[in-house]
Amino acid sequence: MTTTHNYLEMRGISKHFGATKALDGVNFSCVPGEIHAVLGENGAGKSTLMKLISGLFKPTSGDILLEGKKIDLKSPKMARELGLICMFQELSLVPDLTVRENLLLSARGSGLGWLKSDSLDLARDVLDQIDGEDILFSQRVADLTLPARQQVEIAKAIMMRPKLLILDEATSALNSSVVEKVFTRVRQERDSGTSILFISHRFHEIEALADRISVFRNGQCVDTFAQGEHDYGEIIDMMVGQKIDELFPPKPAPNKDAPAALQIEDFSWGDELKSISLTARKGQITGLGGLDGQGQNKLLLGLFGLLKKTQGRVIISDKHVDIRSPGHAKKAEIGLALIPEDRKTEGLIQDQTIAENLQLAALGAKDLDAKDPSLYAASLDQLELKHGGLDLAVSSLSGGNQQKVVLAKWLALKPKCLLLADPTRGIDVKTKTQIYAILRKLADQGTAIILLSTDYEELIHLCDETHIFYDGEIVSSLEGDQMTAQNIIAASMNISTGSDTVSEARHA
């Protein structure tokens, strides 16, 4: 593959933001017909690299060469006309327009004049192939779920017939069966000569897809090598520059007799939650798994008082409670905290400072002085929040560090039961280990934790018990040795819980 000439080459690229060097003298190249994975912690420079290629930023110094010729990317528009298409992690769909209108706007050759609809068929094909048959062109994007939006983003990117396709955490909200279908499509694109850049924090995805891997650290490209040359451990070492022994903290033996902190009985909400019963015990981490949108997130929202007209019983510390609002849920006698799915819009107020964001949960709580920095100091220390001062806007932090702020803000209340909706989505490995560690520590201190995750490795290695959701119901509850990747995936797709049937289904 090395005999092929480079499609895109970057020579000595640097990008500085004031004193920060986001990229520092990077050499990087992509070859046609190859899937090139880019790995690195958040803040290592991957996103900056992608933004340079897609014309959002201009390099401070260095050259970008396209098929051997030097180019000057002036705008995103110019980049896409050259065939450099980026599917951004931050979704680039317009919420108030329909799927069809969004696709029309991005179709090749669309300007301010009359829009041509000839590429829409291709988008429909792609959507159908990646499990998006139910997504109608006439739906408003705002009415779509997060995974559905991501599917539309993928279809939109492929519709533009890219020569270089950048997938930046493109599948972060998708479940494993959809991801597999997306990968099939991406491989087809590769085989027809497209050069693909793939950014992901999920190792098994990279193993499944990448031909070549580049590792970034602190704004530099540390190494580029063929897939399979190094194992996970070596790659992780390259990414962090130091050894991380274990991604997950050691798991103590589960204690099935621990006192219940939160009991849910026959909890229902419309058609979306059907008679959910589960118990979260003190010191235990309870996992919620399953495909996206099967009701897991709705259960967390319902517990936190965000849904109206829920039915069923919620029992906290042996008392039946009716939680009416988040303000009620966080009161000391109930002691719930919710780390929401979307930290950017639901977890934080981006324009306010880190310090102000930290105070948000404690404000108005009895017996707590929200202004007292010692409330947050311990959690921030343990999470190793990297910041340039607590009086900077929270938007100045990277995604992983923002999530740490969300966690610290709730931990100040010392919740009895912590609800987390996919807290490590799109977060780098090092931050993940820090979050895992603090969760385990909280559990050891007696907090009950309910963890919704789309990453089955988290369910396996972190949780003491896992409930798999399908169509608003718990179809399977796994514990101990039953928590295997096969069992979780099978239950998620509601095939069967026996592993024999799974292999049969696969052969069929």
Next chain:
Amino acid sequence: MLDYMRSNRREVIAAIVLVVLLGTYLGTHPSGASTYVMTIWANQAMILGLAAIAQFFAVVVRGIDLSVGAVMALTNTIASYLLDGSAIGISMGIVAVLLAGAACGLINGLLIVYGRIQPIVVTLATASIFVGLALLLRPTPGGAINYDLADAITLDVLGIPTALIITAVLIFGFWLPFRRTGLGLGLYALGSSEQAAFQSGIDTKTVRISAFVLAGLFGGLAGLFYSFVTTTGDAGIAANFTLNSIAAVVLGGVLLRGGVGSLVGALAGAFILKTIASLMFFSGIPSLAQPLFEGMILALAIAIGGADVLRVRNRLEVFGR
């Protein structure tokens, strides 16, 4: 059809309110649903309708245009000098009036985009400038408009008010095709999520400037139509039309946060507002109490439009509205 109504819920509600109000108006009017009554109603509504369209283009890109009335005043006073005499002179005059409107919009757009100043501040300043110019042109109301042309545009064709025909042409000849262009969708994209629009390769600067040029152009059209209805030039009309144009777009289901609404909704809102005013006029309510009742009807109509918030079962969805 049902799907269409659901996704254009706000326009549909505005249209229903309009039909009910118009029915009541025509039913209670002493001379009934005659062409004469309809023509006067349509002309009044059309002036505000064009002003509301101007406001719509600014609001849909998450802006606001406080100079709509001022552009009307300026173009109205210009028209009072140019729209009389030979046919060629008048046609050149119409072009000049519309160009003046578009130029006002262009100034707003350039200041907003390249001066990086908020639309509310820019248009507040330019509104004073435009009114100042209009006052220099016409310190007191006066001037004349060619009567034959004014009659042709403000009377009726075969019993149908010309203003309603113009409205239909605007919707079917301009708006529906425009909605299918890159600029048409780009306006919504920009108002809904500027970041997404930029990342989708949309030239956000050009789109924003175009939005304000369109606002200026329709402000000019409103001024022109006002000239035909009143056949005189008056620099003092600005404030009233600016405020009513904002009320009209809100009533027509255009969200002030941008990205949602349509030209049809803005028109419907303007027609509703004018119909309420006409209803009051003939209802026998003491004239001093009329603003109170107008305001209450306005508030009620907006409340109906937002009533579905009560049905939302996920409290988080309320914030997306």
